[in-house]
Amino acid sequence: MKVMLIVKANPDTEAGVMPGEELIAAMARYNEELVRAGVLLDAAGLTPSVRGARVHFSGGKVTTVDGPFTEAKELIAGYWLIEVKSREEAIEWARRAPAPHGPDKDTHIEVRPLFGMEEFGESPAVEHHRRVGEAMARPRG
Helix, strand or coil: CEEEEEEECCHHHHCCCCCCHHHHHHHHHHHHHHHHHCCEEEEEECCCHHHCEEEEEECCEEEEEECCCCCHHHCEEEEEEEECCCHHHHHHHHHHCCCCCCCCCCCCEEEEECCCHHHHCCCHHHHHHHHHHHHHHCCCC
């Protein structure tokens, strides 16, 4: 199962405060451990919401709103995408992560499984998505 470990933003991440050397080193060690275990698919930190935008869909209309966005606790500062055997294994990996904003700052890592195509049943649209997924998995160029 694929699982996203989501690091919530805080006022520092929204202000663009970069982590210190000690936290960067701890994250590198943790990421290396994920790689050695063969579970890491992707990981990244996100820039502050001031550099982003939201695309809003309502009543058949599409609008765009530039950041920043007000509630830092509702924003994402970064993520890991891992592939594990169970929810419990994903939770254990999240528990082993360094405190994302440093040991003296409160935060949490949200553990969210991704839907698998098998969960959608059979239909022409689902089959189309499977083919697109297979094309994405092929090596590029």
